[in-house]
Amino acid sequence: MSDFVPDIPRIYTALAEWLACLIYISLLKKRLSGGKFIICSICTLIIQSSFLQLTKDLPIVFWIPCMMMAIAMMLLFIYMSCDITIFEAGYFCVRAFVAAELIASLEWQVHFFFWHAEQATIVMKWLLLIFIYGASFFFIWLLEKHQVPIDGKLNIRQHELWLSVVIGAAVFAMSNLSFVTTTTPFSGQYASDIFNIRTLVDLGGFAILYAYHIQLNELRVKHELKAMQNILQNQLIQYQQSKKSIEMINFKYHDLKNQIIALKAEKDADKRNAFLTKMENDIKFYEAQNKTGNHVLDILLTSKNLNCIKNEITLTCVADGTLLNFMDVADICTIFGNALDNAIEYEQKIADKEKRLIHVSVFSQKGFLMIRFENYFEGTLMFEGDLPITTKKDSFYHGYGLKSIRYAVQKYKGVVRIDQKDQWFELKILIPLKN
Amino acid sequence: MIRIAIVEDDHHCQEQLINFLHRFKEERDETISIHTYADGDEILENYHAQYDIVLMDIQMKFMDGMSAAEEIRKRDSQVVIIFITNLSQYAIKGYAVDALDYILKPISYFQFSQRLIRAIERMKKREVQFMTVRMKGGVRRFQVSDIYYIESFGHQLIFYTKDGEFSTSGTMKELEKKLADFHFFRGNKGYLINLAHVEGMNDHCAIVKGKDLLISRPRRKMFMEALAVYWGEVIK
Numbered sequence: 285m286s287d288f289v290p291d292i293p294r295i296y297t298a299l300a301e302w303l304a305c306l307i308y309i310s311l312l313k314k315r316l317s318g319g320k321f322i323i324c325s326i327c328t329l330i331i332q333s334s335f336l337q338l339t340k341d342l343p344i345v346f347w348i349p350c351m352m353m354a355i356a357m358m359l360l361f362i363y364m365s366c367d368i369t370i371f372e373a374g375y376f377c378v379r380a381f382v383a384a385e386l387i388a389s390l391e392w393q394v395h396f397f398f399w400h401a402e403q404a405t406i407v408m409k410w411l412l413l414i415f416i417y418g419a420s421f422f423f424i425w426l427l428e429k430h431q432v433p434i435d436g437k438l439n440i441r442q443h444e445l446w447l448s449v450v451i452g453a454a455v456f457a458m459s460n461l462s463f464v465t466t467t468t469p470f471s472g473q474y475a476s477d478i479f480n481i482r483t484l485v486d487l488g489g490f491a492i493l494y495a496y497h498i499q500l501n502e503l504r505v506k507h508e509l510k511a512m513q514n515i516l517q518n519q520l521i522q523y524q525q526s527k528k529s530i531e532m533i534n535f536k537y538h539d540l541k542n543q544i545i546a547l548k549a550e551k552d553a554d555k556r557n558a559f560l561t562k563m564e565n566d567i568k569f570y571e572a573q574n575k576t577g578n579h580v581l582d583i584l585l586t587s588k589n590l591n592c593i594k595n596e597i598t599l600t601c602v603a604d605g606t607l608l609n610f611m612d613v614a615d616i617c618t619i620f621g622n623a624l625d626n627a628i629e630y631e632q633k634i635a636d637k638e639k640r641l642i643h644v645s646v647f648s649q650k651g652f653l654m655i656r657f658e659n660y661f662e663g664t665l666m667f668e669g670d671l672p673i674t675t676k677k678d679s680f681y682h683g684y685g686l687k688s689i690r691y692a693v694q695k696y697k698g699v700v701r702i703d704q705k706d707q708w709f710e711l712k713i714l715i716p717l718k719n
Numbered sequence: 720m721i722r723i724a725i726v727e728d729d730h731h732c733q734e735q736l737i738n739f740l741h742r743f744k745e746e747r748d749e750t751i752s753i754h755t756y757a758d759g760d761e762i763l764e765n766y767h768a769q770y771d772i773v774l775m776d777i778q779m780k781f782m783d784g785m786s787a788a789e790e791i792r793k794r795d796s797q798v799v800i801i802f803i804t805n806l807s808q809y810a811i812k813g814y815a816v817d818a819l820d821y822i823l824k825p826i827s828y829f830q831f832s833q834r835l836i837r838a839i840e841r842m843k844k845r846e847v848q849f850m851t852v853r854m855k856g857g858v859r860r861f862q863v864s865d866i867y868y869i870e871s872f873g874h875q876l877i878f879y880t881k882d883g884e885f886s887t888s889g890t891m892k893e894l895e896k897k898l899a900d901f902h903f904f905r906g907n908k909g910y911l912i913n914l915a916h917v918e919g920m921n922d923h924c925a926i927v928k929g930k931d932l933l934i935s936r937p938r939r940k941m942f943m944e945a946l947a948v949y950w951g952e953v954i955k
Contacts, residue, residue: 370937575811589807598823598830602813638829647814649950651919651926656951660833697922699943703951706836714947716920 291463292392294340296413297384298333300391301354303417304384305361307425308376311432312366321365328361344464351456355381375440378452379493383424385459386486391416393479427494431501438500439507439691448493455489507691514617518580521587576646578605580616585644588624596640597631599624603646607653610718615692619655620644622685623711627659630709634662653698653715661709665702672702689713721749721839722769726756726787727776727803732824733757736774736803739831746832749839759787768795772838774822777804785809788816797845799838819954844953848901852878854887863901867928869894869911879928902949904942907935914949 306325316324332354339350358380363373395412432438461468462478543563550556575582585601592599608616624642631640641660648654665672671686689711690700698715723740727733733755744751754770756762759782762773773791777784788800802810802821810821820834848863865881871891878885895905902914906925910932917925924931925942934942 575808600807600821600823601811602819602821603811604814636829638827641830641833643820645814645819647819649954650917652946654947654950697920699940699947701944701947701951703948705951708833708837710951712947712951714943714950716943 290396292388294336295333296391297388298329298336298354299413300384300388300417301358301381302329302332302361303421304380304387304424305358305377307383307421307428308380308432309362309365310425311428312362312368312376314365315367316365324361324365328357332357369440371442371445372438372440374445375438375448378445378448379497382452382455382486382489382493385456386483386490387417387420387424389459389479389483389486390420393483396475396479431494431497433501433504438504439694440500444500448496451489451492451496455485455492459485459489507688508614510688511614511618511692514621515614518583518587518617518621521583525583525586576603576605578603578608578616580613581605581608581620581646584617584620584624588620588628591628592631592642595628595632596637597628597642598640599642599644601644603644604648605646607646607648607717611696615695618688618692619713622689623657626685627657627709630661631659634660648717651717653713653717655713655715657711659709661704661707665704665709667702721751721842722754722771723751724754724756724762724770724773726759726762726773726779726784728757728779729776732776732803732826735826736831739826739828742828743832743835747836758782759784759790763787763790766791766794768798770798771842772799772801772835774801774803775818777802777809785812785816788813788818792816799842801834801838817954841953850897850901852885852887854885859885863898864913864915866913867916868913868932869903871909871911902945904945906932906938906942909933914946915953917946 302325305328314321335357336350336354339346342350355377359373359377362368362377362380363370366373366376368376391413394416395409398412459482462481540563543559547556547559550559576585581603582605585599585603589599624644627642631642634640639660639662643656643658645656646654671690686700686702693700693713693715696715698713701712701714703710703712725733725736727736737753737755740751740753743749758779759775763782773788775784775788779787784802784804788802791798791800796817799820800813800816800818802813802818803824803826804810804821805824807821807823810818813819813821820838822831822834849860850863851858851860853859861878861880867879867881869891870877870879871894874888874890876887876889876891876894878887891905891908891911894911895903898911903911904914906912912925912927912932916927918928919926920934920943921931923933923936925934926932
């Protein structure tokens with residue numbers, strides 16, 4: 285680092301990083317309880333500041349590795365304190381790091397403006413520090429408060445994580461360029477320049493990450509909205525069906541009345557028996573209507589089956605619906621609605637109607653719930669990540685269905701797995717059952 | 720040789736199934752033996768796990784297919800039962816007797832052959848397999864399905880099996896390679912778990928034969944996916 289520019293004291297950086305982590309942790313779902321968390325936080329602060337203090341006099345080559353270590357500590361702190369995946373922890377770590385850089389840089393710029401390289405009194409220095417850190421982090425907290433879902437499940441995956449890491453790295457590189465060398469087109473010559481560049485680039489980076497975060501959040505809300513729409517759609521179907529079955533019952537009632545009259549008149553015992561058997565079978569059909577033990581699943585299956593019959597698709601299903609009783613209605617709709625819609629949409633296109641087959645099974649296997657959708661499939665599946673590349677024209681929508689399923693399944697700590705087995709497309713869902 | 724029983728009271732349907740089986744036999748070059756029964760109580764009369772696959776009509780006169788299947792399950796946990804029905808609602812509770820497949824009437828050959836292929840695949844996956852391990856006293860032969868999990872301590876491997884614990888020297892890496900063809904999964908550094916014996920899962924652990932084995936967080940998803948794939952292949 286250039287000799288003539290007094291840089292931010294390491295203890296300030298450590299404090300900013302620690303505070304930034306705390307801000308995000310406070311918004312996420314905690315894993316550690318009160319006491320443990322306080323101990324863990326204090327330890328982190330002590331370790332982080334001692335580490336940065338001890339390494340401040342190391343030559344410049346060690347600077348980057350030291351920063352990496354500091355970031356790793358932040359990551360560990362967030363990951364250990366919150367009930368989130370490593371991807372999510374990484375994502376919030378990047379955001380916390382950029383926020384910390386911004387605030388530390390801002391504070392130091394103001395500090396430099398007032399006192400330049402002169403020594404201010406300790407009290408003044410700390411007053412300024414407390415004021416700027418306090419105000420800025422409070423402002424960030426206000427900004428973030430409404431943008432983090434309560435359970436912290438933003439569905440951050442590898443892709444989202446890497447994007448934020450790249451942004452974070454670029455911001456860090458640009459903002460600190462002047463401290464390493466003053467001879468690039470992007471570096472400043474004077475201390476005020478250098479501080480300005482750093483604060484502004486950090487601010488830009490923070491703004492980009494914030495905008496990206498809002499976008500991710502909107503996507504999440506959209507998923508939930510879609511699930512709600514599924515439910516409403518379902519309720520409508522249910523209403524229509526019950527109307528239809530009431531009409532059917534009225535109709536059968538008249539039938540039955542006539543049949544009883546005919547039965548009374550029938551003298552031949554054989555004929556009477558045959559008549560009764562037929563009536564019995566009719567009743568059986570109604571008994572079978574109430575099927576799986578889960579009302580929502582029943583409606584979904586019935587309505588999708590009507591769709592299948594219309595398209596000459598054979599839908600078969602073995603399902604223990606009672607296993608789904610712990611799930612939200614919205615999630616059952618999302619999983620079965622989307623999976624069956626996708627399957628039906630694909631099967632429609634198969635020329636040979638004999639081959640239009642869909643099989644659904646819902647069962648428990650030891651301590652797990654397994655849901656499996658199989659449909660006959662004529663192509664070869666291509667994967668992008670762990671989801672198949674869509675065969676539909678409107679690729680956004682299709683990918684959306686599978687993503688919604690995965691989103692719902694992740695709530696129950698389950699996994700979605702897609703495979704092709706010979707000529708069959710298989711979507712398997714495995715969810716651990718409590719106890 | 721695949722031993723198949725047909726339980727079907729409708730003569731016409733029975734004949735159709737036999738014809739389909741003959742066609743299947745020729746197309747797939749399998750050897751198949753066929754026995755026919757006209758009712759659920761007939762097959763039960765002398766049932767002693769002599770079949771690999773039972774094709775069972777659900778609606779029959781004396782004993783319906785579901786009750787017959789229940790009775791068969793009590794005596795034979797391995798046989799694959801495939802229901803045949805004209806109303807899908809009747810078969811929806813097939814999970815109760817481990818019958819996750821059924822064929823809808825009117826039967827098309829395509830539907831029939833696809834179901835049969837899957838049943839045969841799953842049947843073959845359950846064949847008994849062995850592995851040998853060198854131990855202090857000599858070589859020991861294990862039935863792979865009897866191994867619950869293997870734990871490693873440095874260069875020591877401990878096999879937890881149906882017959883107790885055995886220790887041998889070796890590394891996880893070598894063992895993993897040796898067991899690559901079977902359904903084992905590395906839960907973390909110290910455990911290699913036989914997926915067939917996983918009973919459940921809580922936040923951090925897999926439950927294997929009543930014991931909680933730690934699964935490292937990054938491997939949790941992979942572990943469950945492996946489990947889903949494994950069960951997808953073996954369950955009836």
